[in-house]
Amino acid sequence: MKPLLTTCDTLLAPAAFRRRTLRAFAVRAACLLTACTLRAAQISEPATVFYGQVMATADVQPHLITEGRLTWVIRRADGVDVTLTASLFAYNNGLYSYRLDVPHAAMGLGLVTDPANVPLSVYEQTHRHQSVTLDGEPAVLLGPAGTVFTTAQLLRAATYRLDLGVDRRAVDSDGDGLPDWWEERYGLDIQADDAGQCFGTGGVTAAEAYLQGLDPTADHTVPVLKTRETVVYAGGCTALLLDAADLDTAPSNLLYTVTALPYGGSCVLEADGGQQTLAVGATFTQADVLQARLLYAPAPEVSDPGVLGLALCDGQHAPAESELRLLLYEPALNEQSLRSDLYQYANAGFVVAEGDDVNVSHSGLAYALAGADPIGGHADDVLYCSAGAQCAAGGPGADRFVVTAFDGNALELTDFSVAEGDVLDLSGVPVVDGIPLLSAFSLAVSDGAYTIAYAGGTVAVGALDPALADLSELVCLGCVRVPDGVVLEARVSVSATVPLAYRNGPVNGRFTITRSGNPDAQLVVGLLVTGSAMNGGDYAYIPDTLTIPSGVSSIVIDVSPYVVGGTLEKVVALSLQSGTGYRLGAVTQASVTIVPLKPCVYVDAFEPLAVVESGEPGSFILWRDGVTDTSLIVKLVSGGTAVKNVDYVTLVSALTLSAGESERLVTVTPLAGATFPDGAKKVTLDVAPSTAGSYLRGTALPAEVTLVQRYDTFSAWLARLTEDGTQPAGLGGENDESLFRVYAFGGYPDEGGDEGVPRPLLRDGQLVVKVRQPLWLSDVAYTVSGFTDLSAPAASAADWVEVEAPEGEPRGAEWHYYRLNVTGRQGFISVKARALQP
Structure with missing residues (x-):
């Protein structure tokens, strides 16, 4: 993309203390033409990574699958499907079995998105996991990440744990009910029927150990915590239901001691006397766990709570230390896989409740899965x-x-x-x-x-x-x-989305007909139009049927009033009628009120500048349209930074427009002796609402007149700045150009005075140049030009247009906003400030 440019050329007036020759300079302040169409290569970005376990879930004990190929379809925010693939492998010492990299490219002006990746926008976009298969078999999402994920340029390189479940049975070579992977893990014979044998201490057979998720070769009188991971919910407290095994100890005698706390959130134990926040060294029993007294409360803005360290003891053996990893999960309950499968496959490492x-x-916010x-x-x-x-x-x-x-x-x-x-x-x-x-x-x-x-x-x-x-x-x-x-089934409802229509203007009212349910069929909806307003007489005719095309969810009907139509309010009532292919929704009637023609009063700055030293007044102009043949009392509200009776003569609070009189001037008279150390003050005037409803307000914002001490020149301005004998530094150093820039655009060098210097703004997808042109500078002329070729401005001249001040930006006669009036090409705006010869 080419460099952005706004220029400001200055010619400095000669003065006794000036030793430099006249010269021009450029101020680079970025202005790019809207609707710029550039071709550029994509800018690659780090991938979003999904990783986790792929579990076979058809058997009693799920097992990790480490061979096969995943086909993963992601539906982007714009509705485009992106298909990705990943091969399974034993990852992180066999803890996980897949990693999927979601490719990205930066989305920006002039960059074309690739349908094979997920673009990264400046703004957050939400994408959905549409489907996942393993060698053609459908897989379900087990969490803890949800079925949707968010991308943005500020969220690049995000990583998510997302386990998958496949309805697949494990191989059982000897047919004894013990899958080969389980027998191989614990050293049993995959070719012999050994399900009924006891290999450990305590009399637990291999089949019983498999069903309970135990090591068949272990001493089953020693307590063991089987739960290694558990889902905790981002929305509120979660009951931590730990699965512990001990052949000869009651739950009330199995004692947990906290050895480490998660660094995100807190663990709480509920007892009869209230809640106790657990610290290292705190204890609780398996009975407490089974009664859902052990809780986890998440902390805000924590994405990984970490681990809870526990030591489990039965009073007969040394404490067995273990860690419980907490996996934060924000449920996506609209997805089938995250609704039923979390429960069905709870033992696949995500024990929510059992x-x-x-x-x-x-x-x-409780999640009770039982x-x-x-x-x-x-x-x-x-x-x-x-x-x-x-x-x-x-x-x-x-x-x-x-x-x-x-x-x-x-x-x-x-x-x-x-x-x-x-x-x-x-x-x-x-x-x-x-x-x-x-x-x-x-x-x-x-x-x-x-x-x-x-x-x-x-x-x-x-x-x-x-x-x-x-x-x-x-x-x-x-x-x-x-x-x-x-x-x-298609259902049709109506609402008055703009309930008032005005004959002044005129300004339309609006009904909105909304279809819910099946969007595919074209509907012809019957309408009944009634009310005190005459259809086709007081407003443009509304027919008795409305067609909603296929795929369209809503249609608007404008109530367009005629200017002439009496002095009373009138009502347009619209009722939906039954018809073929749809049912009536909850709301079948709505109404729009037509407000009669009234005087509409406006106010604007007529002379936007008042000068103290010369006594030159400013003025506002007040005018009306609509009804002008009757007298009208208009209430006014004045304000601003200037002080009444100190800086200017107080303005009237109301005035009367005689019958036939459509406009009046309101004078702003500055008072002698008023001073403005900050350079200028403002007087504002607005039309107050009519409590009796006798007129309408035509302007949304108050008008503004600026009060200044004097008409200024660069030499006088600079002399005042150097009265104490010091040479002020310009924004770019001690030079004439930067000082003149400050002066020409209304700033002060010692007070961050570059606010008015030309600069770009992005508003409604268009780039606009903002610049201040003070009214009280008598020796500065401004020139605005547009062009599309930076090397040949004159030969590539382009039209520009002045636009309204964007919301939140300063208004007033000295503030201006420009944009290029061309499309399909890159372009630039130059704002030049030139010093006039004395």
């Missing part, structure tokens, strides 16, 4: 309802009930409440893609209680508000989630 009922009543009936806490909970669950209760808060079994089970939600924000997640129900909603699910009522039925079971949700007793409505509102492949 065993009997778990009541996680302490969590700010084999029996899950019970939520006092805040927002996520409850996984498996095949063994007959009922579930979320408690207070916005709870999510995730159904993970679809084999004829009947589930009752005892406290499902739409008002509390509860959600029933049925998105894992197996369905055929393209099946209509009401063919896959149904909603029935009996004695005031509602039940949702599907091919694999039923869910009783209890009483519902009559307005919500519609399955399509519950799905559209997000109260019930269904699989992505289900086609929702």
